[in-house]
Amino acid sequence: xxxxxxxxxxxxxxxxxxxxxxxxxxxxxxxxxxxxxxxxxxxxxxxxxxxxxxxxxxxxxxxxxxxxxxxxxxxxxxxxxxxxxxxxxxxxxxxxxxxxxxxxxxxxxxxxxxxxxxxxxxxx
Numbered sequence: 332x333x334x335x336x337x338x339x340x341x342x343x344x345x346x347x348x349x350x351x352x353x354x355x356x357x358x359x360x361x362x363x364x365x366x367x368x369x370x371x372x373x374x375x376x377x378x379x380x381x382x383x384x385x386x387x388x389x390x391x392x393x394x395x396x397x398x399x400x401x402x403x404x405x406x407x408x409x410x411x412x413x414x415x416x417x418x419x420x421x422x423x424x425x426x427x428x429x430x431x432x433x434x435x436x437x438x439x440x441x442x443x444x445x446x447x448x449x450x451x452x453x454x455x
Contacts, residue, residue, distance in 0.1 A: 367395050368393065
């Protein structure tokens with residue numbers, strides 16, 4: 332059974348390359364704004380920008396965080412991201428496996444990480 336996830340969020344942003352995604356991911360995790368980041372290369376994006384349809388290869392970055400940190404995470408992404416207007420999407424986490432909700436809270440400063448079992452390692 333999962334723990335309540337009402338305060339947990341997934342923040343997604345597309346990046347022009349893996350180096351950008353990795354820089355943002357490391358910054359977010361080091362500052363404890365996110366518990367972890369997933370970097371997914373090989374995303375193909377088709378979009379309309381300034382009246383024209385464009386198509387680009389991008390990298391998808393997803394970050395697991397708490398609602399309390401979304402604004403700070405947004406600010407960090409915008410300050411680091413090379414796009415004029417990065418596409419940042421915030422989604423409520425619908426469910427989490429056993430221990431994952433506690434782990435996200437612990438790694439973002441919300442709960443004491445010593446409360447987690449020593450052998451706990453989230454499986455993505």
